[in-house]
Amino acid sequence: MRLLLHLIFCASLAAAQDRDWSKVEIKVQPVSGGIYMLTGSGGNIGISVGEDGVLIVDDQFAPLAPRIQEAIKHITEKPIRFVLNTHYHYDHTGGNPEFGKDSTIIAHDNVRKRLVSGSPSGITKADPAPKAALPVITFDSSLTVHINGEDIQALHFAHGHTDGDSIIFFPKANVVHMGDDFVTYGLPFVDVEGGGNLQGMIENVEKAMASVPDDVKVIPGHGPLSTKADVKKFTDMLKDCIALVKTAMRGGKTLAQVKAAKPLQKYDAIGQGFIKTNEFIELIYNELKGDIGKAKQRSTKHH
Numbered sequence: 645m646r647l648l649l650h651l652i653f654c655a656s657l658a659a660a661q662d663r664d665w666s667k668v669e670i671k672v673q674p675v676s677g678g679i680y681m682l683t684g685s686g687g688n689i690g691i692s693v694g695e696d697g698v699l700i701v702d703d704q705f706a707p708l709a710p711r712i713q714e715a716i717k718h719i720t721e722k723p724i725r726f727v728l729n730t731h732y733h734y735d736h737t738g739g740n741p742e743f744g745k746d747s748t749i750i751a752h753d754n755v756r757k758r759l760v761s762g763s764p765s766g767i768t769k770a771d772p773a774p775k776a777a778l779p780v781i782t783f784d785s786s787l788t789v790h791i792n793g794e795d796i797q798a799l800h801f802a803h804g805h806t807d808g809d810s811i812i813f814f815p816k817a818n819v820v821h822m823g824d825d826f827v828t829y830g831l832p833f834v835d836v837e838g839g840g841n842l843q844g845m846i847e848n849v850e851k852a853m854a855s856v857p858d859d860v861k862v863i864p865g866h867g868p869l870s871t872k873a874d875v876k877k878f879t880d881m882l883k884d885c886i887a888l889v890k891t892a893m894r895g896g897k898t899l900a901q902v903k904a905a906k907p908l909q910k911y912d913a914i915g916q917g918f919i920k921t922n923e924f925i926e927l928i929y930n931e932l933k934g935d936i937g938k939a940k941q942r943s944t945k946h947h
């Protein structure tokens with residue numbers, strides 16, 4: 645067991661050393677009323693700064709923690725008291741073992757569960773997290789941190805990007821941090837193995853946007869500071885993708901046939917990045933197939 649742990653530790657260490665973290669620059673952008681956005685590598689960090697101290701939303705990767713701390717020290721001398729994780733992915737929680745030493749980590753129940761278990765395979769592959777990386781306070785539906793004259797609310801939305809997503813609202817400053825329910829890198833990644841669902845994600849984003857003013861400042865999970873209009877473009881595009889794939893599936897087409905029909909050709913320019921067009925078609929196809937299965941079950945019960 646010791647040897648196994650040692651091997652796992654060395655393997656993950658080697659992976660971390662593969663990247664040249666020294667080239668990553670942490671940039672600080674003031675957003676509004678004591679809220680800043682920090683970019684580096686991994687998910688965007690949102691921070692609340694004020695007389696009570698600092699709360700940070702997500703913390704990128706462990707090797708960047710000293711530089712993130714340094715960037716925050718340029719804004720305030722106050723301590724980082726709280727860390728909120730929007731979801732479990734390692735590019736949003738990687739800094740937890742470092743920040744958890746002096747700050748209280750807060751997240752949805754499923755974030756802690758998934759950090760404890762680790763992820764066996766795929767893009768999200770990660771070893772079980774060490775104790776120091778785990779949220780100390782978890783919540784089921786919502787939690788509010790009253791700090792810096794702001795009622796910072798973490799609201800859980802079920803089955804979107806993952807099954808443990810929270811969207812973080814800063815009502816006084818009129819800012820919202822979307823986690824990876826809203827990203828600007830092209831076709832979005834939906835972590836199906838982690839309980840994610842594309843249609844759920846669209847619903848969640850629309851629900852969140854309906855509850856905030858039109859001039860809200862939007863921190864995406866990845867990408868530049870955005871507006872409500874940018875988010876609408878994103879959900880419109882996703883709904884269009886679903887409709888296009890649905891049409892291509894008519895007559896019981898197979899996945900190969902649907903892919904061959906190129907239903908998402910008009911989005912090909914944004915389907916060359918992290919998530920390729922065909923992967924996205926497959927995601928939608930499987931989701932719609934599942935729905936058809938569920939609909940059948942429902943109607944069978946009815947009879």
Ligand SMILES: [Zn+2]
Nearest residue numbers: 731733805824
């Ligand atoms: Zn993510």
